[in-house]
Amino acid sequence: MCTALGEIALKKFRHWFWVASGCAWAVSSVAWAAIGISDAQGLAFGKFVAGSGGTVTVSPAGVRSFSGGVVLVPSGPGAAAQFVVTGDPGLSYSISLPGDGMVSLTSGSNTMAVNDFTSSPTLVGVIGPGGSQTLLVGAKLSVGGNQAHGSYSGTFSVTVNYN
Amino acid sequence: MTFARISSFNRTALKAALASAVVLGSTGLVGTAHAANDSTNATATVMAPITIVKATDLAFGKFSALTGGTIKVDTDNGISVTGGVLKGTGSTGTAARFNLTGDTNNSYSISYSGAGNTALTHTDNSTTMALAKVSALTAASGTTGLLSVGALSAGVGSIYVGGTLTVATGQLPGVYSGSITVTVDYN
Numbered sequence: 084m085c086t087a088l089g090e091i092a093l094k095k096f097r098h099w100f101w102v103a104s105g106c107a108w109a110v111s112s113v114a115w116a117a118i119g120i121s122d123a124q125g126l127a128f129g130k131f132v133a134g135s136g137g138t139v140t141v142s143p144a145g146v147r148s149f150s151g152g153v154v155l156v157p158s159g160p161g162a163a164a165q166f167v168v169t170g171d172p173g174l175s176y177s178i179s180l181p182g183d184g185m186v187s188l189t190s191g192s193n194t195m196a197v198n199d200f201t202s203s204p205t206l207v208g209v210i211g212p213g214g215s216q217t218l219l220v221g222a223k224l225s226v227g228g229n230q231a232h233g234s235y236s237g238t239f240s241v242t243v244n245y246n
Numbered sequence: 247m248t249f250a251r252i253s254s255f256n257r258t259a260l261k262a263a264l265a266s267a268v269v270l271g272s273t274g275l276v277g278t279a280h281a282a283n284d285s286t287n288a289t290a291t292v293m294a295p296i297t298i299v300k301a302t303d304l305a306f307g308k309f310s311a312l313t314g315g316t317i318k319v320d321t322d323n324g325i326s327v328t329g330g331v332l333k334g335t336g337s338t339g340t341a342a343r344f345n346l347t348g349d350t351n352n353s354y355s356i357s358y359s360g361a362g363n364t365a366l367t368h369t370d371n372s373t374t375m376a377l378a379k380v381s382a383l384t385a386a387s388g389t390t391g392l393l394s395v396g397a398l399s400a401g402v403g404s405i406y407v408g409g410t411l412t413v414a415t416g417q418l419p420g421v422y423s424g425s426i427t428v429t430v431d432y433n
Contacts, residue, residue, distance in 0.1 A: 117280040117282070118280045118281070118282045119282045120282040120283065120284040121284055122284050122285065122286035124286070125286045125287035125288060125289060126286065126287070126288040126289070127288075127289050127290070128288070128289065128290035128291075129290070129291065130291040130293050130352065130432070131290075131291070131292065131293065132292070132293050132294075132295045132296075132432070133292050133295075134295070139290065154295075156293055156352065156432040156433075157432070157433060158352060158353070158432065158433045159291055159352075164286050164288070166284060166286070168282075170280075186288065188288055188289070188290050190292075195290065195292075197288055222288070224290055226292070230292050231292065232292045232293055232294040232349065233291075233292060234289070234290075234291050235289065235290045235291070235292065236287060236288065236289045236290075237287070237288045237289075238285045238286065238287055238288065239285060239286065239288055240283055240284060240285035240286075241283070241284060241285075241286075242281055242282070242283040243281065243282050243283075244280070244281035244282075245280055245281075
């Protein structure tokens, strides 16, 4: 007869010992801490003049670049989004970013599409020794020719999952 | 030895072992199925383009050089002379005025062609007078120096440019002209 003899909690893992008729045949370790994610800073494309239109890209490192007729305004430099992922130190996790066509910024009836989301770490992160890791996210904004001026905003979500 | 022990399981014990394995499997799934999701804001500010258009030219009017000196047009159109320069009777000066449009909530930088000095050239394409420019955002008197930064109010603004012209003794009579390019850019 196999019966659960007991469990011991060691740091953040729970170890189950199963004993059957005098033969220990299974030990299972179950993750103790759930993975968590919280936003620390929004994604900002900053200030720019649309001109003939183009794109504004913010890299995960927070570096802003443009293409086409967009003119970047220095006083609004933009910033990458920052999330803090928490969980068990050393555990790897997968990162799911919004796909193309899923996110747009709006100002009244005017919109701009946000695509090409990228992150650092890229696809897989590893929780740091302190139980957290900073996840940085950038993306590319499509700006129309003479895009109506104003303050645009939107939201997007990021999902993390233990591997 | 191990093999012998396993083979000695009776059927009831084997079923219990399988059941335990299923429980273990389920427990493992619970442990790895933790996913977390969070949303954040994304923002962008599309600014109205900043534009600048000349509304009025800078003019010093008519004067006689005589023994030379200076003639100054202030940003409020006030005109004054020093030295031997004699302003023509009834002659008036006007400061240059540039009109701006753009975004209220952002300062802009201002730059000028020719740095501080601009040469006005006689129609002989050779003789010149030096113009030391001054600028202001309002038609103020007593303006000194060149502004390098401004801010729009309710999306509009102006830059006034005046200056002091240095006139040589016996400066060659005639019409002198030059141009000043003012460039503005969002900071």
